[in-house]
Each structure stands twice: as structure tokens, then as C-alpha cells.
Amino acid sequence: MEKPVRNPVLIACGVLVLVVAAFLLFFRDGTPGDTSPEAGFARDMATHHAQAVDMAFTIRDKGPAKEIASLAFDIINTQANQRGMFLGWLQQWGLPQATDQKEMAWMNGHGHGGTASATPGLMPGMATPEQLTQxxxxxxxxxxxxxxxxxxxxHEGGVQMAEGLLKLSTRPEVVGMAQKIIQGQSGEIKLMTEMLHKRGAQPYPSILTSQ
Incomplete structure (x- = not known):
């Protein structure tokens, strides 16, 4: 019995079709550009998370109550890992970690544009240098x-930024991370509010109520 003749051109075309299909399936949104919401979110959230980790280390090193120490440990681990993912995305996308663009510029024209912060010149929710010293x-x-x-x-600032990203992006891994931040940090806000009440104190006025 004669073996079927395989046309190399047809085989090549078939392979090309599979490659294109795979590309469309996994990279249908293309690689985010330098001024894209995804890149801006990754850069700004990496900076935002870095401050949270720094504050968590500060309180942990003071030997606080067990519940505070446990919370600080969770924040350090979760946000340090997420920050690594943000920076990894930028590297994967071939984009620099630093940029000349203004912080929160990726949210301009979408009801935010940096105005969400309670402190001018800082991203939403970030502590001032004076507060960090205190x-x-x-x-x-x-x-x-x-x-x-x-x-x-x-955390309120982080939730606000993540909610802003959801309005601007459909890229699966970025949207998934934003949803995870909203869920995780909203839960920790409730937990920390309860901890404050146990200590006879109240949170600062929320920056989420103005949205």
C-alpha cells in the first residue's frame, strides 16, 4: 500500500493557522502599551504596595499584639508577592518599571485622574512622609x-485604584488581580475597623464614600 503524499505547503499552512489561532486565543488583547491602563495600574500599584509593606514591617518590629502582628505578616506576604507580579508583567510586556508619566495618569478622563487621593500629590490612600515618621x-x-x-x-486607596482598572481593562490577568485586591483588602478593612473599635478608636473618614 502506498503511503499518502503529504503536501509540505498544506502542512505549513496548517501549522500557521494553529499558531495564529493560539495567538488570538491567548494574546487577543495584544501587549499593553506604555501609556495603557494596565501598565499604569501595574506601576502605581507596585509603588502603593511597597508603602503598605513598609508600614507593616514598621509595626511588626514594635512587638504589637498578636492580632496586629498576624495582620502585618499577611500584608507583607500578600502585597510583596503581588508587587512582584506587577513588576513581572512590565518585564513581560517589554515596558520599563519607571516612567515620566504622572502618577494615576492612566485613570484620567474616567472620573479619577488622581483626584481620588485625600492628600494632593499622593496616590489614593497613601500615607504622607510625616505620617510615616509618626x-x-x-x-x-x-x-x-x-x-x-x-x-x-x-487599603481604601488600593480598592479605589482596582475598581478604576476594572472600568478600563479586559485583560484577564490584570482584571483578575484587581478583583482579588478588591475582595482581599475590603475584607481586611472590616477586620482592621473592628480592631480599632476594640482599642476605643475610629478610622479616618473614608475616601470611598465620595465615589
Missing amino acids: LKQAQGTQAEVLFLQLMIRH
């Missing part, structure tokens, strides 16, 4: 209360 100098219950107040505000 946290480093505080001790005991005072330090725990200040940490919780600052971190609640910080």
Missing part, C-alpha cells in the same frame, strides 16, 4: 491605632 516614633497602643488608621486608608 508611625515609626509611636509606641504601644498608640502605634497600633495609628497603623490601623493608616492601613485602612491605604
Whole structure:
């Protein structure tokens, strides 16, 4: 019996079709550009997370109550890992980690544009240098209360940024991360509010109520 003749041209065309199909399936949205919402979100959220990790280390090193220490540990691990993912995306997309663009510029024209922050010149929810100094100098219950107040505000900013991304992007991995941030940090906001109440204190006025 004669073996069937395989046309190399047809085989090549078949392979090409499969490659194109795979590309469309997995990369249908293309690689985000330097000014895209995805790139801006990754850069700004990496910076945002870095401050949260720094504050968590500050309170952890003060030997706080067990529940505060556990919370700080969770924040350090979760946000450090997520920050690594943000920077990894930028590298994968062939984009620089630093940019000349203004922080939060990726949200301009969508009801945000940096106006969401309670402190001008900072991303939403970020602590000022003065507040970070106060946290480093505080001790005991005072330090725990200040940490919780600052971190609640910080988480609110993170939720606000993630919600902004969901309005601008359909890229699966970025959307999935934004949803995870909203869910995780919203839960921690409730937990930290309860911790504050146990210490006879209240959170700062929410920056989420203005949306």
C-alpha cells in the first residue's frame, strides 16, 4: 500500500493557522502599551504596595499584639508577592518599571485622574512622609491605632485604584488581580475597623464614600 503524499505547503499552512489561532486565543488583547491602563495600574500599584509593606514591617518590629502582628505578616506576604507580579508583567510586556508619566495618569478622563487621593500629590490612600515618621516614633497602643488608621486608608486607596482598572481593562490577568485586591483588602478593612473599635478608636473618614 502506498503511503499518502503529504503536501509540505498544506502542512505549513496548517501549522500557521494553529499558531495564529493560539495567538488570538491567548494574546487577543495584544501587549499593553506604555501609556495603557494596565501598565499604569501595574506601576502605581507596585509603588502603593511597597508603602503598605513598609508600614507593616514598621509595626511588626514594635512587638504589637498578636492580632496586629498576624495582620502585618499577611500584608507583607500578600502585597510583596503581588508587587512582584506587577513588576513581572512590565518585564513581560517589554515596558520599563519607571516612567515620566504622572502618577494615576492612566485613570484620567474616567472620573479619577488622581483626584481620588485625600492628600494632593499622593496616590489614593497613601500615607504622607510625616505620617510615616509618626508611625515609626509611636509606641504601644498608640502605634497600633495609628497603623490601623493608616492601613485602612491605604487599603481604601488600593480598592479605589482596582475598581478604576476594572472600568478600563479586559485583560484577564490584570482584571483578575484587581478583583482579588478588591475582595482581599475590603475584607481586611472590616477586620482592621473592628480592631480599632476594640482599642476605643475610629478610622479616618473614608475616601470611598465620595465615589
